[in-house]
Amino acid sequence: MTEKSSAATPEGAVAEGELTALLGTMPYAVSLGVELEAASPAETRGHLHWAPERCTIGGALHGGALMSLADAVGAVCAYLNLPPGAAGTTTVESKTNFFRALREGTARAVARPLHTGRSFVVVQTDLYDDEGRRLGQTTQTQAVLLPRT
Numbered sequence: 428m429t430e431k432s433s434a435a436t437p438e439g440a441v442a443e444g445e446l447t448a449l450l451g452t453m454p455y456a457v458s459l460g461v462e463l464e465a466a467s468p469a470e471t472r473g474h475l476h477w478a479p480e481r482c483t484i485g486g487a488l489h490g491g492a493l494m495s496l497a498d499a500v501g502a503v504c505a506y507l508n509l510p511p512g513a514a515g516t517t518t519v520e521s522k523t524n525f526f527r528a529l530r531e532g533t534a535r536a537v538a539r540p541l542h543t544g545r546s547f548v549v550v551q552t553d554l555y556d557d558e559g560r561r562l563g564q565t566t567q568t569q570a571v572l573l574p575r576t
């Protein structure tokens with residue numbers, strides 16, 4: 428995410444009516460089918476429904492799709508934790524463990540900040556199935572982008 432909008436302040440949650448516009452700053456996530464449910468600095472939630480065209484062999488949701496879900500939800504969480512004066516954020520590192528395959532239902536992402544610094548925001552995103560079983564976990568590092576002069 429490279430542009431600050433007036434949709435939210437780092438102190439507060441994003442209004443429900445602003446979630447679509449916020450996700451719309453990431454067209455790839457939108458085209459994949461990621462949906463944003465709630466976004467605040469403390470916790471951001473989103474989901475991606477299982478679909479055959481999002482699968483790899485054996486009907487398992489593709490790992491890249493899960494990473495994309497985690498990255499999009501994590502990026503919003505990082506954005507909401509940017510320090511004053513920041514212009515935006517971008518992913519510079521990401522690591523995912525896949526604990527179980529998703530073959531039906533919905534992958535649900537819950538992102539929380541691990542570290543909010545002047546240079547980097549680190550976000551941990553847990554991925555769950557509809558039964559609350561953990562599908563995986565992503566830890567990503569987001570750079571704090573300053574305005575270009």
Ligand SMILES: CC(C)(COP(=O)(O)OP(=O)(O)OC[C@H]1O[C@@H](n2cnc3c(N)ncnc32)[C@H](O)[C@@H]1OP(=O)(O)O)[C@@H](O)C(=O)NCCC(=O)NCCSC(=O)Cc1ccccc1
Nearest residue numbers: 482483487488489490491492493494525526527528529562
């Ligand atoms: C199977 C295993 C790898 C290992 O499981 P463990 O650590 O030993 O854990 P545990 O024993 O607790 O079992 C947990 C569940 O697994 C089931 N199960 C166990 N063994 C087998 C077996 N031999 N065969 C089948 N299933 C087996 C087991 O029944 C249980 O389910 P249940 O409770 O019965 O319903 C598991 O961690 C897994 O499926 N992870 C997700 C992998 C995944 O979906 N990756 C993404 C797609 S790849 C991709 O897209 C590439 C890519 C990536 C990134 C970017 C771009 C591209």
